[in-house]
Amino acid sequence: MNKFTIELLVANRYGVLNRITGLYTRRCFNIDGIHSYETAHPDQTRVLISSTGDEYIQTQMVRQLAKLYDVLSVSLRTEAQAAMAQAE
Amino acid sequence: MKRTGAEIIVDQLCAQGVTTVFGYPGGAVLPLYDALYQNAQRIQHIITAHEQGAAHAADGYARISGKTGVVIATSGPGATNLVTGIANAYLDSVPMVAITGNVAVPLLGRDSFQEVDIAGITQPVVKHNFVVREVEELEHILQEAFRIANSGRKGPVLVDVPKSVQTDVCESASSLPKKTSALRTLPDLSEALRAIRQCKRPYIYAGGGVIAAGAEAELRALSERLSAPVGLSMMGLTAMPADDPLNLGMCGMHGTYAATVAQSECDLMIALGVRFSDRATGNVKEYLKDRVIIHVDIDLAEMGKNVASHIDLCGDVKAVLTALLQALPTMSNDAWLARIQELKQRDVFPESRDFTPQNIIETVNRFVGEDTVVATDVGQHQMWTMLYYRFRQPRTLLTSGGLGTMGYGLGAAIGGCVARNGQRTVLFTSEGSFGMNLNELATAVSQELPIVIVLLNNGVLGMVRQWQTMFFGERHSQSTLQRKTDFVALAKAFGAEGYRADSLDELEDALQNLPSNGPVVIDCQIDRDEMVYPMVPPGGSVKNILTRRV
Numbered sequence: 001m002n003k004f005t006i007e008l009l010v011a012n013r014y015g016v017l018n019r020i021t022g023l024y025t026r027r028c029f030n031i032d033g034i035h036s037y038e039t040a041h042p043d044q045t046r047v048l049i050s051s052t053g054d055e056y057i058q059t060q061m062v063r064q065l066a067k068l069y070d071v072l073s074v075s076l077r078t079e080a081q082a083a084m085a086q087a088e
Numbered sequence: 089m090k091r092t093g094a095e096i097i098v099d100q101l102c103a104q105g106v107t108t109v110f111g112y113p114g115g116a117v118l119p120l121y122d123a124l125y126q127n128a129q130r131i132q133h134i135i136t137a138h139e140q141g142a143a144h145a146a147d148g149y150a151r152i153s154g155k156t157g158v159v160i161a162t163s164g165p166g167a168t169n170l171v172t173g174i175a176n177a178y179l180d181s182v183p184m185v186a187i188t189g190n191v192a193v194p195l196l197g198r199d200s201f202q203e204v205d206i207a208g209i210t211q212p213v214v215k216h217n218f219v220v221r222e223v224e225e226l227e228h229i230l231q232e233a234f235r236i237a238n239s240g241r242k243g244p245v246l247v248d249v250p251k252s253v254q255t256d257v258c259e260s261a262s263s264l265p266k267k268t269s270a271l272r273t274l275p276d277l278s279e280a281l282r283a284i285r286q287c288k289r290p291y292i293y294a295g296g297g298v299i300a301a302g303a304e305a306e307l308r309a310l311s312e313r314l315s316a317p318v319g320l321s322m323m324g325l326t327a328m329p330a331d332d333p334l335n336l337g338m339c340g341m342h343g344t345y346a347a348t349v350a351q352s353e354c355d356l357m358i359a360l361g362v363r364f365s366d367r368a369t370g371n372v373k374e375y376l377k378d379r380v381i382i383h384v385d386i387d388l389a390e391m392g393k394n395v396a397s398h399i400d401l402c403g404d405v406k407a408v409l410t411a412l413l414q415a416l417p418t419m420s421n422d423a424w425l426a427r428i429q430e431l432k433q434r435d436v437f438p439e440s441r442d443f444t445p446q447n448i449i450e451t452v453n454r455f456v457g458e459d460t461v462v463a464t465d466v467g468q469h470q471m472w473t474m475l476y477y478r479f480r481q482p483r484t485l486l487t488s489g490g491l492g493t494m495g496y497g498l499g500a501a502i503g504g505c506v507a508r509n510g511q512r513t514v515l516f517t518s519e520g521s522f523g524m525n526l527n528e529l530a531t532a533v534s535q536e537l538p539i540v541i542v543l544l545n546n547g548v549l550g551m552v553r554q555w556q557t558m559f560f561g562e563r564h565s566q567s568t569l570q571r572k573t574d575f576v577a578l579a580k581a582f583g584a585e586g587y588r589a590d591s592l593d594e595l596e597d598a599l600q601n602l603p604s605n606g607p608v609v610i611d612c613q614i615d616r617d618e619m620v621y622p623m624v625p626p627g628g629s630v631k632n633i634l635t636r637r638v
Contacts (some may be wrong), residue, residue: 015207015219018208018211019211020539022211022212026212056392059392059394060389060392063388063389064389066388066389067215067387067389068216069215069236070216080519
């Protein structure tokens, strides 16, 4: 099992976090940590969610999240990639 | 032009090409119903007996017409009564827009009378939902709702409109919906083409996505080009005519013998517009063994979700098939074709005049036209319909696949019949399923819909009983109904016709005397120990297939 982080850019609307976390719950995936903040663009919010799971879970989560109407973009960072980004 | 929210809703429904809506009025939608009253010549509204029936009717209407179904309900219980119908449409990817009223904006969040958070309740079973807080955003939201419902993988969208938004006024001209964006670019087909050219025993598994994409002709062309037999999912059952020599019928737990065995013997499976439901695959490991699977679907999240397919082509099934057909040569394997025809013989049984489910369904089949819409409820009678009714045209079947909703059939049949302008429609149902929503007989009577309700009545919950017989030591817990309902009298009480049949002769008599302007219930008494075969027990594979004793 690997740690990974999903980085989302979402529409800054009420209920959006509920839609995202609800998706995790009903697909039986777990959230280890979550961080959300308004971006410089007030219509958009950045959400970072860290989880633990294999490649199947990572791929499914990214694809299911991308289907949400309020989600503008999704990207996946594995622990190794996050460490690389930090080193740079 | 100044318009109220209610007028904006009616105008936008018209702009979307909606001519018929299903629903039920109530306190929180009174302004909307007033606008519907004043626009009755533009939009036909059909009131059902219960909101669940309205949601199933909108679903049935959408599946038959190919348009987005629309259902309207009031706040609170009106809205919650829609939930099963919305979930049903979600699991079967049916385009639907549900409009609910809610309490006025200042009363939201205060547990007001008939207030529920219907957006929260429906969140897991819609593509998206909206709560409209200001009348200025109403028109745009409705346009988005229709666009979302009918694009990509289709499905339901709910729009919750507080009463105050319906009465608020805003200055705006009615605007036409924007054209939806063109299809995405095609996926790379080279790997799939290579696999197809190399295969010896191709098999096509086609589902609801083929019908949603309107790719029935391309499916047949591919099957012919590759000499590939076709197994169909329940949602895809009408994608190919039953009499096509390469059509093996339905796959899965109660699929035909030929579809199940051919799947297990193929070296290449081309899966088109399917999601590999557990009911369709059985044991996934066995399902995958010794074959290459190409998965074509419009929903990327379905790729690898249930089955680790080898080649994934995400895109519109029709566009992908068109491109594949341009590149593929004619292929044929006589040994494989001979094997297919041999397997198909295993699904043929000696003829009789016994009053069996198969004979009842085949008799009804002979009495109606090729384009007749056939609805079912859920359970044994549903599986028998899939196995024995010979569908000839796409969009002629209404059945609840993913959710398996007992009580779906009558509402859906009403929607289908309305979509076909009152053409004769058939519903195969059973005592259990019919009992769940038979109040919609009142709707069929008031709308003068000629729905032939064929009750395969065995006095038990047949599928529950079958499983209890097979897997629970014949302990028939709560599945013997012991009701004393007189369905002939019940039909008459609703203002419908009712017949009872205990033999094929009596059934044929009833079918010769069908009313043309209203529903009829034909109560067919069948044996309660009839089983649905073939059956691949849950989690099993072709090795475990149980077939009918002759």
